Amino acid sequence: MLSWWLPENVATFGGEIDWLFHLIYYITGITFILVTVTFLSFIVIYRDRPGRRARYTHGNTPLEIVWTVVPSLILVVLTFLSVPAWSKIKMSLPQTDFVVQVTGKQFNWQVTYPGPDGRFGTPDDKTLLDEMHVPVGKPIRVNLRSEDVIHSFFVPSFRFKQDAVPGREIPTWFEVTKPGKYEIPCAELCGFGHSGMRAWIYVHTAEEYAKWAAANLAAQAPVAQTAQAKPSAAKGESDRR
Amino acid sequence: MSATSVSAHGHATHVGHHELGFWRTYVFSTDHKMIARQFLFLGLFMMIIGGLLALVVRWQLAWPETAVPGLGWLLTDTGGVLEPAEYNMAFTMHATIMIFFVVMPILAGAFGNFCIPLMIGARDMAFPFLNMLSFWAAAVAGVLMLFGFFVEGGHAAAGWTSYAPLSAVPEYTGTNWGQNLWCISLFVLGVSSMMGSINYVTTIINMRAPGMKLFRMPLVVWSLFITAILLLLALPVLTSGVAMLLFDRTLGTSWFKPSGGGEPLLWQHLFWYFGHPEVYILILPAMGIASEILPVFARKPIFGYHAMAFSMIGIAFLSWVVYGHHMFVSGMNPALGMSFMVTTMIIAVPSAIKTFNWLGTLWGGRIRFTVPMLNALAFVWMFVIGGLSGIFMASTPVDIYIQDTYFIVAHIHYVVFGGSIFGAFAAIYYWFPKMFGRLTNPLLGHLHFWGTFVFFNLTFFPMHIIGVGGQMRRIYNPLQYEFLQHQQHWNVIITIGAIGLGLSQIPFVINFFWSLFAGSRAPHNPWNANTLEWSAPSPPPHLNWGPTLPTVYRGPYEYSSPESKEDFLPQWQPSPGRVGAGRH
Ligand code: HEM
Ligand SMILES: [Cu+2]
Ligand SMILES: [Cu+2]
Numbered sequence: 001m002l003s004w005w006l007p008e009n010v011a012t013f014g015g016e017i018d019w020l021f022h023l024i025y026y027i028t029g030i031t032f033i034l035v036t037v038t039f040l041s042f043i044v045i046y047r048d049r050p051g052r053r054a055r056y057t058h059g060n061t062p063l064e065i066v067w068t069v070v071p072s073l074i075l076v077v078l079t080f081l082s083v084p085a086w087s088k089i090k091m092s093l094p095q096t097d098f099v100v101q102v103t104g105k106q107f108n109w110q111v112t113y114p115g116p117d118g119r120f121g122t123p124d125d126k127t128l129l130d131e132m133h134v135p136v137g138k139p140i141r142v143n144l145r146s147e148d149v150i151h152s153f154f155v156p157s158f159r160f161k162q163d164a165v166p167g168r169e170i171p172t173w174f175e176v177t178k179p180g181k182y183e184i185p186c187a188e189l190c191g192f193g194h195s196g197m198r199a200w201i202y203v204h205t206a207e208e209y210a211k212w213a214a215a216n217l218a219a220q221a222p223v224a225q226t227a228q229a230k231p232s233a234a235k236g237e238s239d240r241r
Numbered sequence: 242m243s244a245t246s247v248s249a250h251g252h253a254t255h256v257g258h259h260e261l262g263f264w265r266t267y268v269f270s271t272d273h274k275m276i277a278r279q280f281l282f283l284g285l286f287m288m289i290i291g292g293l294l295a296l297v298v299r300w301q302l303a304w305p306e307t308a309v310p311g312l313g314w315l316l317t318d319t320g321g322v323l324e325p326a327e328y329n330m331a332f333t334m335h336a337t338i339m340i341f342f343v344v345m346p347i348l349a350g351a352f353g354n355f356c357i358p359l360m361i362g363a364r365d366m367a368f369p370f371l372n373m374l375s376f377w378a379a380a381v382a383g384v385l386m387l388f389g390f391f392v393e394g395g396h397a398a399a400g401w402t403s404y405a406p407l408s409a410v411p412e413y414t415g416t417n418w419g420q421n422l423w424c425i426s427l428f429v430l431g432v433s434s435m436m437g438s439i440n441y442v443t444t445i446i447n448m449r450a451p452g453m454k455l456f457r458m459p460l461v462v463w464s465l466f467i468t469a470i471l472l473l474l475a476l477p478v479l480t481s482g483v484a485m486l487l488f489d490r491t492l493g494t495s496w497f498k499p500s501g502g503g504e505p506l507l508w509q510h511l512f513w514y515f516g517h518p519e520v521y522i523l524i525l526p527a528m529g530i531a532s533e534i535l536p537v538f539a540r541k542p543i544f545g546y547h548a549m550a551f552s553m554i555g556i557a558f559l560s561w562v563v564y565g566h567h568m569f570v571s572g573m574n575p576a577l578g579m580s581f582m583v584t585t586m587i588i589a590v591p592s593a594i595k596t597f598n599w600l601g602t603l604w605g606g607r608i609r610f611t612v613p614m615l616n617a618l619a620f621v622w623m624f625v626i627g628g629l630s631g632i633f634m635a636s637t638p639v640d641i642y643i644q645d646t647y648f649i650v651a652h653i654h655y656v657v658f659g660g661s662i663f664g665a666f667a668a669i670y671y672w673f674p675k676m677f678g679r680l681t682n683p684l685l686g687h688l689h690f691w692g693t694f695v696f697f698n699l700t701f702f703p704m705h706i707i708g709v710g711g712q713m714r715r716i717y718n719p720l721q722y723e724f725l726q727h728q729q730h731w732n733v734i735i736t737i738g739a740i741g742l743g744l745s746q747i748p749f750v751i752n753f754f755w756s757l758f759a760g761s762r763a764p765h766n767p768w769n770a771n772t773l774e775w776s777a778p779s780p781p782p783h784l785n786w787g788p789t790l791p792t793v794y795r796g797p798y799e800y801s802s803p804e805s806k807e808d809f810l811p812q813w814q815p816s817p818g819r820v821g822a823g824r825h
Contacts, residue, residue, distance in 0.1 A: 032629055042600065046603060046605060049607070054606045055604070064545050067594065067597040075586040082582060082638055090578065157724075195721060
């Protein structure tokens with residue numbers, strides 16, 4: 001159940017998040033049903049009826065110990081199960097030669113490729129606006145930055161989210177399992193154009209990506225969608241449909 | 242207990258003397274009961290504004306970029322259609338008002354003031370004049386906050402969390418004086434809370450009636466005591482934070498602005514270091530209220546009194562070390578995220594203990610479904626949902642996905658509406674007879690409760706679903722996103738629920754004012770309850786009791802005790818076996 005609520009997952013670590021999500025869903029669901037059934041039956045059984053006196057009791061220590069220890073154990077287990085996924089997603093960076101820089105800016109995502117020399121900050125860098133291209137099946141390193149306020153890079157289908165904080169560069173990563181076109185909203189309130197600050201990420205097969213890169217990232221390639229090409233998009237007004 | 246007898250004696254000589262004039266009785270009163278009523282009216286008035294703002298937000302999300310009915314006169318150039326900046330302002334002010342000017346004034350302000358002296362057997366707060374100042378500071382803060390709607394550039398629009406640097410640089414939101422007033426207002430409110438909480442702590446420590454040991458205090462007094470300690474420690478952090486923010490905005494300092502060497506995450510640390518204890522400041526009094534009302538109408542002692550008190554103390558301690566769970570994906574060191582996950586999981590345990598104890602209180606009872614009881618039962622049930630949904634966020638990997646989605650909005654509202662506001666309604670219906678000396682109308686009360694309960698769930702439950710579907714919070718138009726379009730019908734259902742929720746408050750307003758003026762007179766103890774306030778007349782006179790203060794003989798929850806033929810045994814009554822041995 002519920003998986004039909006989540007958008008389709010297409011990232012390598014997304015499965016672990018979804019698995020934990022469902023685990024917690026079943027644990028809390030069962031707890032909720034048990035508590036609700038108890039609650040409702042108490043309300044019905046112990047409603048005020050004439051001729052009966054309420055039970056005089058101040059508590060029951062063994063019972064209280066049980067209902068302290070059991071939830072504690074469940075939560076300890078949940079914590080231990082959450083640790084590996086967290087350290088994999090946020091605390092490790094797999095080796096990869098694919099690095100892009102993503103910069104949030106009121107109200108666009110600027111995606112910078114290092115260009116043929118493989119280094120950032122050189123004249124052959126290529127910057128796309130609200131558009132990102134990556135190959136499938138390869139760890140992608142994203143260095144997140146922001147030029148003005150805090151934005152949040154969210155790719156629902158990748159189960160990926162990380163705030164972009166001005167003044168620092170945050171290294172992150174993901175690896176996609178399925179080619180396609182996925183939406184990148186901004187998940188942190190960043191001003192009047194926040195809603196509408198979104199980009200697309202195109203996930204290509206290896207050959208398609210090579211073709212796209214040759215056409216768009218090579219030294220002489222005309223970059224169709226550079227930041228300069230769409231200056232008006234920086235204005236919030238055009239973000240309103 | 243020397244402080245008790247001294248102050249009791251000091252006041253006692255005044256009983257029955259000088260009548261106070263109109264201004265001293267109704268406006269600049271130092272009587273804790275009048276201050277309580279003032280806080281209640283402030284909170285209820287602000288609730289109307291906060292509620293209307295919520296409806297504006299919901300209209301926009303269900304039918305984006307259509308005119309909001311009734312707003313045409315205000316937004317003349319668009320004929321009632323909200324601009325994105327105005328939308329940001331609407332949800333920012335909805336949250337700010339609800340948290341700071343509705344829940345806090347009603348629970349901590351009104352019921353803190355009303356219950357503490359009356360339930361521990363004191364004649365007033367320790368510092369009555371400071372108490373009056375604390376209300377007037379809160380009122381000034383409210384006026385400043387409302388004033389922000391009328392300044393150029395509009396009111397604050399950076400969210401109730403006001404993350405810097407969005408909030409720190411006027412150009413980023415286009416808001417200037419609105420955000421400044423937001424800071425100033427919360428600064429003044431922080432001062433008010435400090436004055437109030439110093440009073441609560443001192444009063445509870447020093448002014449308990451003879452026999453009122455700490456572990457004979459009603460749980461609602463315990464909860465208000467712990468809330469006051471949290472307020473005392475947490476509010477100064479926010480107060481300094483908003484002052485720093487204001488300096489960044491107006492004096493050119495750079496605490497939070499990276500352009501001048503500042504650190505944006507510093508604001509988040511300060512904010513949540515206040516903000517997480519704050520969520521317990523909002524819910525603890527409601528927990529106390531439920532613990533008070535369930536025994537009265539189940540005619541049973543509270544189950545596990547000590548566990549209830551200690552779990553509240555535990556929550557208060559832990560609330561300082563979990564605040565980082567609001568910052569899992571903020572860019573804070575992920576290793577810290579791990580430790581905040583551990584503490585967050587631990588803090589769920591005392592919440593579970595409380596829930597099971599409430600169930601234990603119902604077990605074997607003789608439950609009477611009065612209006613306060615229904616609201617208290619709803620509190621318990623809704624808190625279960627709000628608490629369980631918190632576990633999703635506590636798991637850091639899951640939080641990556643649901644952070645900043647509507648799942649969070651659902652969680653907050655199950656806790657602060659389903660919890661705090663149902664708790665507030667329970668308290669209002671329960672103590673109305675004592676506060677105003679009149680009974681409320683049960684029929685209108687039931688109408689209000691059932692409408693609120695049904696529409697509350699229709700409004701907030703589906704928010705979990707759209708949150709899991711990925712809908713972000715604080716967006717102006719969900720239809721801008723392709724991956725959200727298939728679930729837009731839920732947004733429509735939620736908004737219809739919200740409208741129903743708003744309409745359900747009409748019977749409450751009618752009931753409140755009708756009962757205030759025309760309700761039948763309340764006896765001393767209409768619910769046959771045990772705690773001290775019910776030994777005073779309804780409403781209690783100035784200084785609460787006649788020449789002698791009540792003496793406390795036992796704990797507050799002796800319902801259906803075998804010691805007594807009645808099913809209640811008040812705290813102020815000497816044991817039936819030795820009638821006449823006491824001081825009464
Ligand atoms: C008991 C009363 C509680 C109240 C009043 C409360 C209220 C709130 C509020 C106001 C937020 C703010 C969300 C935002 O604006 O960013 C929040 C978030 C959160 N709550 Fe609670 N909550 C409560 C209980 C719990 C419990 C029992 C847990 C854990 C088991 C929990 C875990 C969380 C987490 C992890 C977040 C951060 C979520 C995120 O930002 O992604 N809360 N809560
Ligand atoms: Cu953004
Ligand atoms: Cu944004």
